[in-house]
Amino acid sequence: GAVVSQHPSRVICKSGTSVKIECRSLDFQATTMFWYRQFPKQSLMLMATSNEGSKATYEQGVEKDKFLINHASLTLSTLTVTSAHPEDSSFYICSARVYLGTVYGYTFGSGTRLTVV
Amino acid sequence: RKEVEQDPGPFNVPEGATVAFNCTYSNSASQSFFWYRQDCRKEPKLLMSVYSSGNEDGRFTAQLNRASQYISLLIRDSKLSDSATYLCVVIHNTDKLIFGTGTRLQVFP
Numbered sequence: 001g002a003v004v005s006q007h008p009s010r011v012i013c014k015s016g017t018s019v020k021i022e023c024r025s026l027d028f029q030a031t032t033m034f035w036y037r038q039f040p041k042q043s044l045m046l047m048a049t050s051n052e053g054s055k056a057t058y059e060q061g062v063e064k065d066k067f068l069i070n071h072a073s074l075t076l077s078t079l080t081v082t083s084a085h086p087e088d089s090s091f092y093i094c095s096a097r098v099y100l101g102t103v104y105g106y107t108f109g110s111g112t113r114l115t116v117v
Numbered sequence: 118r119k120e121v122e123q124d125p126g127p128f129n130v131p132e133g134a135t136v137a138f139n140c141t142y143s144n145s146a147s148q149s150f151f152w153y154r155q156d157c158r159k160e161p162k163l164l165m166s167v168y169s170s171g172n173e174d175g176r177f178t179a180q181l182n183r184a185s186q187y188i189s190l191l192i193r194d195s196k197l198s199d200s201a202t203y204l205c206v207v208i209h210n211t212d213k214l215i216f217g218t219g220t221r222l223q224v225f226p
Contacts, residue, residue, distance in 0.1 A: 036216075041125075043204070043217060043218040044161065044204075044214075044216040045216075046213055046215070095214065105163070108160040108161055109160060113158070
């Protein structure tokens with residue numbers, strides 16, 4: 001249980017275009033989702049926290065107008081990279097917090113590898 | 118200073134060896150601690166939680182030292198399939214996962 005499906009797994013886009021990444025919780029309701037970015041040989045860096053029905057909370061240094069997050073339902077959160085540039089090429093991963101009865105757990109999507117050319 | 122620090126490695130060990138990783142965290146308000154495993158170009162997967170009293174799961178033992186603010190992971194009888202990057206993860210009261218940079222382990226035959 002507690003599966004998060006992330007699509008696409010890999011995308012190549014031209015500089016200046018926008019790319020949308022979707023994360024769906026398949027068998028549970030995800031009130032809170034987290035979006036991470038990971039550059040090669042670096043750690044996962046939290047970009048933003050999205051809560052269903054409200055505006056996302058962005059980490060310091062992350063441009064909210066460039067990385068648009070929508071969490072309109074309890075099973076879907078999307079990240080749109082607008083006007084993508086080569087420096088946005090990275091591995092993007094979503095994570096959902098799931099209540100396990102007594103504690104919270106975190107389940108991850110399989111990641112999206114974005115290459116901007 | 119990074120909030121969660123790990124030695125990036127790589128640690129190259131033969132099959133059957135015992136290997137230990139350490140991780141230090143800077144926020145004394147940190148409440149929960151985990152070790153995740155990440156294979157190349159894949160998402161992280163939970164390996165084990167870390168409890169104050171220390172805990173063991175098969176060949177893996179995790180320990181927490183709150184006074185010194187470090188966490189350790191011990192892997193006994195290393196297998197080839199243990200080759201991966203091991204991520205130290207900390208949560209404080211914001212409920213956000215804070216990842217270390219990871220320690221790379223390579224087990225060779």
